[in-house]
Amino acid sequence: MYIGIDVGKVKHVAGFVSTTLLERHQRFEACPALAFENSREGFRALVERIQSLAPLEHCFILMEKTGHYHLALQQYLQECDLPVYTIHVQTRSAGMLKTDKRDALGLANTLYNQLQLGIQVADETHLVRRAEPPTAASAQLKGLIRHRYELVRESTQRKNKLTAICDEIFPELTTVLKDPNLPTALTLHEKFPTPHAIATASLMALQEARGYTRTLPDSKLLELQRLAAGSIGTKDVIRQRGLVLEQGQLITELRLLQEHIGQLESEIKTIVAQAREGKILLSMGIGQIQAATIIATIGSILNFPNAGTLKSYFGWAPMREQTGTTFDRSHLTSRGSRTMRQMMFLIVASITRQETEWAYLC
Structure with missing residues (x-):
């Protein structure tokens, strides 16, 4: 069962898509949906509806990153051991019917296509990513x-x-x-x-x-x-x-x-000094505030499947643009977290001034 949730400030809408539901309704727009309040009772109603359709261990949920409105629901679902995926806010084609139900079912269909059918996307902003709970620090x-x-x-x-x-x-x-x-x-x-x-x-x-x-x-x-x-x-x-x-x-x-x-x-320095990931970053010559920014930004290292995705999120992944033989250049990606792009420049500038192995590489 693949569930897309259109997040709102007061009310959310969940859409349900599965192979069985698609066989029954033919189109994902005709699959069932549920509107529920942004409250503890509403979250419980969502989980009860999910349990009536499929076992929780067979369910996957997708939400857009809409500021802070999705965080409470995401935390509740993760506490219920439901796998939660996130995606960047999607733009809609001009003239397309706009309803919360359609948006929720569209998210569910996107999750179904990528996880169930294995369809690849060319635009990384359309890629769903597993959201891991942040560490305590x-x-x-x-x-x-x-x-x-x-x-x-x-x-x-x-x-x-x-x-x-x-x-x-x-x-x-x-x-x-x-x-x-x-x-x-x-x-x-x-x-x-x-x-x-x-x-x-x-x-x-x-x-x-x-x-x-x-x-x-x-x-x-x-x-x-x-x-x-x-x-x-x-x-x-x-x-x-x-x-x-x-x-x-x-x-x-x-x-x-x-x-x-x-x-x-x-307070920040105290938390960093006591955290395991903080001790690792401090041992590399990174300052306490800089280490705290890294820990707070990534949430959990499990959110990044490899070093390349982490570098891209930090804005330090190379991007190459080439057209025939007349245009060929490389530059750092403009994607990722703006805060981390700024902090990485400060970290590099600080480390290269210290007597460390990193200074000799520059």
């Missing part, structure tokens, strides 16, 4: 890595805005402090938000704002005051007032984001 890290990625992106946005404000209020600051978003620079921005405030402040007040860091000696503080006295930053008082208010809020938001990123990274 992967299940823990997936949400943490995604949240860290979002926080880092938001942190970068705040830094860019703060740099833009600094360029408008006090552009000469970067001649003394190369990075206007360092902790020392942010403290100075908070206590002395305008060049006039810096220029008129006492040296003792600047020293207190500086703290105990050695990157900003007294000579640089005096140079900062001299530059502030002749700054070309905006002199519009109304504009300055708005920029100072925005700058203060951005600094508060940035510090909160950095605090949360630090908490996430601490």
